[in-house]
Every structure is written in structure tokens, then in C-alpha cells.
Amino acid sequence: MLKRVFVAPDPGRIRLRFATRAVVGIGLAVVVCGLAGLSLVGAITGGLAALLALFTVTDPTVRGQAVTTALLPAVGLPVLAAAAGLHDHPVARxxxxxxxxxAGVYARRWGPRGHSxxxxxxxxFFAAQFLHATTDRLPEHCAAVVLxxxxxxAVRFGLWCYETQLPPAPVPAPPAGAGLDRVTTRQAVQATVGAGFALVVGQLVSGERWYWAVGATWWIFVNTVSRGETLVRGFRRVLGTVIGLGLGLLIAVPLHGAGAPTAALLAACVFGIFYSAAVSYTWMMLCVTLLAELLYGLLGVLSPGLLALRLAETGVGALGAVLAVLFVLPVTTHAVTDVWIQRALRCVHACTAEAAARLAGxxxxxxxxxxxxxxHLLGRVRLSVAPLVHxxxxxxxxxxxxxxxxxxxDDCARETRGLVAVAADPEASHDARLTAACRRVEAAVEALTGGTDHITHTPAPPATEPALAHLHGLEQALADLSTPLRTPPGSPLVGA
Structure with missing residues (x-):
């Protein structure tokens, strides 16, 4: 798991910058809340709001990100007010x-902004339960969110704005449809049913911490489409929680909420959440669990019994998600995975064409x-195929x-990255053979994405030029993909 997190490719050090900026942004938000005279609970509310603002907003342009970020309080504050107002009315709450x-899951039909x-x-709403928000403390919570x-x-768009133009966000883009044929509609129903199960059973387990179960169900559904993806994500959430609870017993409980070491570990957890999110959900959940334990330590309520309760509630939430995706309007992985593989292959061709144009001047x-x-697309493919390789x-x-x-x-991606690296060299020159090789790559991609039974591929002679060598390697990988992707209907590559 550690190897997967720290050895995974990080083009342009995007994940590193993403995580480091998060630590800076969330840390400054908490400091500002403190300077504004807000209490510890208010500072925790502010830290959570800053984390969400930096983590969930994934629009493909900086302008779009700014608009979505500006809309966050407009959506979040009424929900926070409703949760506080219903604090003493459990049925309505x-x-x-x-x-x-x-509604939160259904909003995914409007793309990254709806998702965020x-x-x-x-x-x-979850934070209101976590912090026991009531109407008398509502002004402080709202001030913390806005601040x-x-x-x-200010950090994302001013102090540290490294984005100029981003690729499409890695949020699922299910096929279009109407009514229950639309994946987002099915998922909204599934999430509501699963959360309902988690809420009822979670309250039987604990009348005070039941919301953990609902939160577990919710986060299992985030960024998944098929039932196979959801099942694997549920397993990884439980695994990450178990490991995080073990670390909590060794680290968080002995600290007893001590200020300086807790603050340092909170910063490390924030970095871990942002750095690992794109490559390891288990590792991310480990960091989330440890972060929650440290916050409970600051609030003075952390104990081994509380950790055992969190594990039980997480299990209830995971079970709710599993039952919902298995028995309520299930979505299979076959069509979903095929869509992501085709998008990845078309992106390989687009990378090749851009690199060839760059070499041509x-x-x-x-x-x-x-x-x-x-x-991003390869990450989506891995997520879709995860149930099969589990x-x-x-x-x-x-x-x-x-x-x-x-x-x-992965071979295609490696050769493509090598080609792009060569194209970035100002002394690299265009070769007529590159054009022919790019055309063969285009034909191979069209064959794979267009349903052709096979790819005609003649092994190319060894190339000494780096760009041509990468193109030949890419051709071979695409030709080899024809066999596993063109399996008989009775035994498809994907299907859960």
C-alpha cells in the first residue's frame, strides 16, 4: 500500500502540490478562525469547510473552480441551519x-460542479451532527464556514494558483438517459436506501454516534458508478478504518489532545488525505480515520471504546451500501468499464498527435x-476494473x-509519457516516419474503440530515435490489447 502511494506516477508533481497547498490553506483557515475569536468547535468547522473547498472542487478550468467555490456557502449554510434547527427533532432531522x-448524489448529473x-x-449536515450544532451556536458555525x-x-486562486487549464475532473460521467435509466438517478435511490438502513441500524448501535454509519455509506458511493466499484470501495473503507483505528490506539489515544503534537499530526493527516486520494482509497481512509481521532482527542472525548464504536458504525454503513447496490437498481460494471477504456485509448491517440505536432514545430x-x-482516465479504468483484480x-x-x-x-501510458518527454526537448526534430507511426497508432485506436475484430500490426524495425522507439512500443501495446478486449460474449472482460 505504501509503495502504491509513493511510487505512483505524479506528472508535474500535481499530487504533491495539491497536498502541500491543502496543508497551507487549511492551516491558515484554522488560524484565521482562531484570530477571529471563534472557539475550538468553530475552528474545527472552519477547517472542515476549507478541506472540502480545496478537495471537492474539480472543475476543468480555474474560472469554473472559482464559481463553484463561491457557491459552496450558498448551498452549505442553509443545510447547516436546517441541521441545527432540527437538532431536537430527531424524526424530521x-x-x-x-x-x-x-439530492447530493443526484446532483452528480450536473458534472463536477453538481458533485462538489x-x-x-x-x-x-454531517458536521452539524459531529459537532452537535444547535441554533445558539449557528452564527459561529456560519462565520467559520464563510471565513x-x-x-x-485566497490560497487556491491567489497565493498558490498552479492551475492554468486542467483536464476533465475524475468524477464519474455516467451515460445519459431518462428516469431510472440514468445512472445518477439509480445511485441517488441506492444511496438514500443505503443511508436509511445505516441510519436506523446505526442508531440501534449508538444513539449518539449513529451519523458515522450514514457518513460511511455516503463516502462509499462518492466517485463510484457500478456495483462492483462500490463493493470494492466498501471493503477498502473498512480496511482503511481498521488500520487507522489501530494507529489511533498507538498514537492518538496516548496524546490526550496535546496541542502541538496533535496539530503536527493533523497537518500530516491532511497531507496524506490529499496526496493519496487519487491512488489509494484505503490509505486515504486511514488518514481520515486518524484525523477524526485526533479531533476527538482535542475535544476531550477520545477513548478506546469510542474507537470500537466507530468501527462498528463503519461496518453498518458499509453493509448498507453493499445491500443497496446489490438489490436496489443495480448498475453492472461492463458498460461503465468499456466507456473508460475507450476514453483512455482515445486520449493515448490525442497525446500522440499533440506530441507529433510539437515535434513538427x-x-x-x-x-x-x-x-x-x-x-485521470487510467485511474478511472483501474477503479472500474478493481472488482475483477481483487x-x-x-x-x-x-x-x-x-x-x-x-x-x-500502463505500457501505453509509459510509452506515451516517454514520447511527450522527447517532444518537450527543444532540440528534438520531426521525422517523416513519425507521421506514419502516428497514423498507425490512430488506426489501432480506431480498431479497438470501433469494434474491429483485430488489429493488423507489422513489427517495426528497431528504431534508434527515441520518439520513434516510443511510438513503436505504443503500437505493439495497442496490438496486444486486441486479444483481451475482444473476448467472446460469453466471457466478457468486465461484468459484475
Whole structure:
């Protein structure tokens, strides 16, 4: 798990900058809340709001990110007010929480902005339960949210704005449809049913910490589409929570909320959440769990019994998500995975074309942006195929084919990155053979994405030029992909 986090490709050090900026932005937000005279609870509210503002906003342009960030308080504050107002009315509170859950998932149909606003709305209701927000403390909570979003925005768009143009956000883009044919509608129903189960059973386990179960169900549904993805994500959430609780017993409990070491560990957890989010959900959940334990330590309520309760509630939430995706309007992985593989292959071709244009002297060509997009798409492919390559999957044939596809896609990405690196060299020159090789890559991608039964591939002679060598390697990887992707209908590559 550690190897996956720290050895995974990080083009342009995007993940490193993402995580470091988060620590700066959230740290400054908490400091500003303190200087404004807010209490510890208010500072925690502000830190959470800043974390969400920096983590969930994934619009493809900086302008779009700014608009979405500005809308966060407009969506979150009414939800926070509703949660505080319903604090002493459990039935109305629970029904409202389920409505917010369903609406938050349904909002994904409007793309990254809808996704971000839906997550923020849910987390404001969740935070109200976590911090026992009541109407008398509502002004402080609202002030903390507004202040922290402003500070996070100042860091993201002023102090440290490294984005110029980003690739499409790695938020699921399910096929279009109407009614229950639309994936987001199905998921909204699933999430509401799963959260309802978690809420009822979670309250039987604990009348005070039941919201942990609802939160576990919610976060299992985030950034998943098919039931296979959701099942694997549920397993990883439980695994990350278990490991995080073990670390909490060793680290958080002995600290007893001591200020300086707790603050340092909180910063490390924030860095870990942001740095690992794109490559390891288990590792991210480990950091989230430890962060929550440290916050409970600051609030003076952390104990081994509380950690055991969190594990139980997480299990309830995971079970709710599993039951919902298995029995309520299930979405299979076959079509979803096929869409992401095709997008990744088309992005490989786009990277190749941009690199060739760059080598030909075009100043407008910028293959680096395409490489970042390719990494996002490959991440989506890995998420979709994860149920097939999971150690607990008993279907060995499908597992082998899935691993072969992932390995060959990684080969494509490696050769593409090498080609882009060569194209970035100002002394690299264009060769007529590059044009022919790029055309063969285009034909191979069209064959794979257009349903052609096979790819005609003639091994190229060894190339001494780096760009041509990478193109030949890419051609071979695409040709090899034809076999696992063109399996008989009775034994598809994906299907859960």
C-alpha cells in the first residue's frame, strides 16, 4: 500500500502540490478562525469547510473552480441551519438528512460542479451532527464556514494558483438517459436506501454516534458508478478504518489532545488525505480515520471504546451500501468499464498527435495537458476494473484478462509519457516516419474503440530515435490489447 502511494506516477508533481497547498490553506483557515475569536468547535468547522473547498472542487478550468467555490456557502449554510434547527427533532432531522443524501448524489448529473455542491451540502449536515450544532451556536458555525472558504479561495486562486487549464475532473460521467435509466438517478435511490438502513441500524448501535454509519455509506458511493466499484470501495473503507483505528490506539489515544503534537499530526493527516486520494482509497481512509481521532482527542472525548464504536458504525454503513447496490437498481460494471477504456485509448491517440505536432514545430501543441488527462482516465479504468483484480474475486479467467488489460494500458501510458518527454526537448526534430507511426497508432485506436475484430500490426524495425522507439512500443501495446478486449460474449472482460 505504501509503495502504491509513493511510487505512483505524479506528472508535474500535481499530487504533491495539491497536498502541500491543502496543508497551507487549511492551516491558515484554522488560524484565521482562531484570530477571529471563534472557539475550538468553530475552528474545527472552519477547517472542515476549507478541506472540502480545496478537495471537492474539480472543475476543468480555474474560472469554473472559482464559481463553484463561491457557491459552496450558498448551498452549505442553509443545510447547516436546517441541521441545527432540527437538532431536537430527531424524526424530521433524520428524514431531512436522507433527503440531503439523495439530492447530493443526484446532483452528480450536473458534472463536477453538481458533485462538489452535493458533497459540501451532505458534509455540512454531517458536521452539524459531529459537532452537535444547535441554533445558539449557528452564527459561529456560519462565520467559520464563510471565513474558511474565503481563506481557502485566497490560497487556491491567489497565493498558490498552479492551475492554468486542467483536464476533465475524475468524477464519474455516467451515460445519459431518462428516469431510472440514468445512472445518477439509480445511485441517488441506492444511496438514500443505503443511508436509511445505516441510519436506523446505526442508531440501534449508538444513539449518539449513529451519523458515522450514514457518513460511511455516503463516502462509499462518492466517485463510484457500478456495483462492483462500490463493493470494492466498501471493503477498502473498512480496511482503511481498521488500520487507522489501530494507529489511533498507538498514537492518538496516548496524546490526550496535546496541542502541538496533535496539530503536527493533523497537518500530516491532511497531507496524506490529499496526496493519496487519487491512488489509494484505503490509505486515504486511514488518514481520515486518524484525523477524526485526533479531533476527538482535542475535544476531550477520545477513548478506546469510542474507537470500537466507530468501527462498528463503519461496518453498518458499509453493509448498507453493499445491500443497496446489490438489490436496489443495480448498475453492472461492463458498460461503465468499456466507456473508460475507450476514453483512455482515445486520449493515448490525442497525446500522440499533440506530441507529433510539437515535434513538427507547432507552438500551440501542448501534450503535457493530455498526459495529465490520461492519468485521470487510467485511474478511472483501474477503479472500474478493481472488482475483477481483487484478491477475493473467484473468477480467475476474468482476473487474468483484467490484469493483462491494465498492464498493457500502463505500457501505453509509459510509452506515451516517454514520447511527450522527447517532444518537450527543444532540440528534438520531426521525422517523416513519425507521421506514419502516428497514423498507425490512430488506426489501432480506431480498431479497438470501433469494434474491429483485430488489429493488423507489422513489427517495426528497431528504431534508434527515441520518439520513434516510443511510438513503436505504443503500437505493439495497442496490438496486444486486441486479444483481451475482444473476448467472446460469453466471457466478457468486465461484468459484475
Amino acid at each position: 433524520d428524514l431531512t438528512f436522507l433527503a440531503v443524501t439523495g 455542491l452535493g458533497v459540501f451540502a451532505f458534509m455540512m 474558511s472558504v474565503l481563506v481557502a479561495s 507547432s507552438p500551440a501543441a501542448d501534450p503535457a495537458l493530455r498526459i495529465a488527462e490520461l492519468e 484478491p477475493l474475486n473467484p473468477m480467475s479467467g476474468r482476473k487474468r484478462r483484467a490484469r493483462q488489460v491494465l498492464a498493457l494500458l
